[in-house]
Amino acid sequence: MTSIAQRLQQIRKDINDAERDGSRQLGSVRLLAVSKTKPSADIAAAYRAGQRHFGENYLQEALKKQQELGAYDITWHFIGPIQSNKTKPLAMHFDWVHSVDSFKIARRLSEQRPTHLPPLNICLQVNISDEDSKSGIDLAELPELCAQVADLPNLKLRGVMAIPAPQQDFDLQRQPYRALCLAVAKLNRPELDTFSFGMTGDLKAAILEGSTIVRIGTALFGERNYY
Numbered sequence: 001m002t003s004i005a006q007r008l009q010q011i012r013k014d015i016n017d018a019e020r021d022g023s024r025q026l027g028s029v030r031l032l033a034v035s036k037t038k039p040s041a042d043i044a045a046a047y048r049a050g051q052r053h054f055g056e057n058y059l060q061e062a063l064k065k066q067q068e069l070g071a072y073d074i075t076w077h078f079i080g081p082i083q084s085n086k087t088k089p090l091a092m093h094f095d096w097v098h099s100v101d102s103f104k105i106a107r108r109l110s111e112q113r114p115t116h117l118p119p120l121n122i123c124l125q126v127n128i129s130d131e132d133s134k135s136g137i138d139l140a141e142l143p144e145l146c147a148q149v150a151d152l153p154n155l156k157l158r159g160v161m162a163i164p165a166p167q168q169d170f171d172l173q174r175q176p177y178r179a180l181c182l183a184v185a186k187l188n189r190p191e192l193d194t195f196s197f198g199m200t201g202d203l204k205a206a207i208l209e210g211s212t213i214v215r216i217g218t219a220l221f222g223e224r225n226y227y
């Protein structure tokens, strides 16, 4: 069996190869290790191999692991669906939230962010191709929501996140990311430096289209057996 450390090394190599193929600066794409459904021991194994950024989808599960791993210097990203009555623990216990898709959620996160902490890093989740998904705003709503969220005091709007419908075809994988990057370029907001694009199945397509954070679960921790 391959260890988490070995898989991590392979993923880092895949990221570097894609950066090269896409004429991207080496090191410009960050790996976010998506640890949902996986035990704290797996996170610790990746940590020992140098990984520092971890992504979780379920609040209760994430809070439990944060407790167990309190001694570790981990940057925690929340990437799952957000219920508006659960924003307070998100504002208190995470460094990043990728899945903001309404002004109401953003305003609550800003209000509930403890002021002794740095501003919460935020990405707006955009629904670019998956018509069945209930998460994410339409591309047409992006300019207005960006303008509203950028004014909130305790948030730092960093960019966009997307989960396109899965595609086998490489060119089809690239298309939605390209469209979203073009839309962000038109916003003319140079402070938006984050494109949270790409999972195990489309890492290379995402990096060729400008991803700055790839969110990788299966390739690192193996298949998930529940959720």
Ligand SMILES: *Cc1c(COP(=O)(O)O)cnc(C)c1O
Residues within 6 Å of the ligand: 034, 036, 057, 079, 080, 163, 199, 200, 201, 215, 216, 217, 218, 219
């Ligand atoms: C589960 C999940 C991932 C990781 O997906 P893999 O295909 O296992 O790499 C990435 N992003 C989000 C939002 C997820 O929920």
